[in-house]
Amino acid sequence: xxxxxxxxxxxxxxxTVALLCFLPASWNGAFSGHGGVAASKLDYGFRIAxxxxxxxxxxxxxxILIGLIVLWTGYIKRSRSAWVVMFVVVWLWAFPLFILPIxxxxxxxxSGLTFSEWVYDAISGPGLxxxxxxxxxxxxxxxxxxxxxxxRFFGNRGSEEPVHRPSVRLASFSLISVLLFVTALYAWIRVxxxxxxxxxxxxxxxxxxxxxxxxxxx
Numbered sequence: 503x504x505x506x507x508x509x510x511x512x513x514x515x516x517x518t519v520a521l522l523c524f525l526p527a528s529w530n531g532a533f534s535g536h537g538g539v540a541a542s543k544l545d546y547g548f549r550i551a552x553x554x555x556x557x558x559x560x561x562x563x564x565x566i567l568i569g570l571i572v573l574w575t576g577y578i579k580r581s582r583s584a585w586v587v588m589f590v591v592v593w594l595w596a597f598p599l600f601i602l603p604i605x606x607x608x609x610x611x612x613s614g615l616t617f618s619e620w621v622y623d624a625i626s627g628p629g630l631x632x633x634x635x636x637x638x639x640x641x642x643x644x645x646x647x648x649x650x651x652x653x654r655f656f657g658n659r660g661s662e663e664p665v666h667r668p669s670v671r672l673a674s675f676s677l678i679s680v681l682l683f684v685t686a687l688y689a690w691i692r693v694x695x696x697x698x699x700x701x702x703x704x705x706x707x708x709x710x711x712x713x714x715x716x717x718x719x720x
Contacts, residue, residue, distance in 0.1 A: 509650045510577070510578060512647075512650060513577075514577055514578050516644070517569070517648075518574075520596075520641075520643050521566045524596070524600070527562075528559050528562035531556065531562065532563055533556070533559070565595050568591075569591045580651075580654055585655045589648060592641075592648060600637050601638070601641050
C-alpha cells in the first residue's frame with residue numbers, strides 16, 4: 503500500500519492517535535471489576551451499572567479496532583465510504599460517550615467554574631478539570647482531522663494533477679508540526695505548567711467570604 507503524503511495521511515495519523523487515546527478508558531471500562539469478588543458484594547443496582555459499563559467498554563474496544571482498520575485500509579485510499587464511517591465514529595460514538603456528558607452541564611451553566619478557573623484546575627493537578635480538558639483536546643483533534651482532507655474526499659478528483667501535489671518535504675514538515683503541536687498541548691495539560699491566575703480573574707462568587715472581625719469586649 504502506497505501511503506499518500508498529503509492531508510489524507512495527516513488526517514489518518516491524527517485520527518489514529520485520537521482513537522488510541524480512548525483505548526485506556528475503554529479497556530478499564532471493559533475489564534474493571536469484571537466477575538471479581540468486589541463486584542459480587544455490591545447491591546443489585548450497582549452490579550447492573552458495573553455490568554453495563556463492561557458492555558460499553560467492550561463495544562468501545564470494538565469500535566476503536568474497526569476505526570483503525572477502516573483508517574488504514576480505506577480512509578488512506580480516499581474512500582468516501584471510509585470517511586463517512588469515521589464521521590459516524592466521531593459523532594455517534596466519541597461525542598455522546600465522552601463529550602456530551604461534560605458539555606451539557608457547561609452549556610447550562612452548572613459547571614460552577616469560570617473559564618480561567620477551569621484552565622487553572624486543569625494544569626495545576628490531576629482531577630476532573632484535567633480529564634475534561636484532555637477529552638476536549640482529543641475530540642478537537644478528531645474534528646480537525648475530519649475537516650482537513652474533506653476536499654480530497656469530495657472534490658473533483660478528475661481535475662487533480664500530480665504536479666499540484668505537495669512535496670514530500672512539505673508534507674513531512676506539516677505532519678511533524680501537527681503532531682508536535684498536539685503533543686505539546688496534551689503534555690501541557692497532562693504535566694502542567696507553573697503559573698498563577700490573579701485573584702481578580704477568579705469568579706468572585708466562588709471565593710469564600712472574608713472572616714468576620716474578632717469580637718471586642720468592653
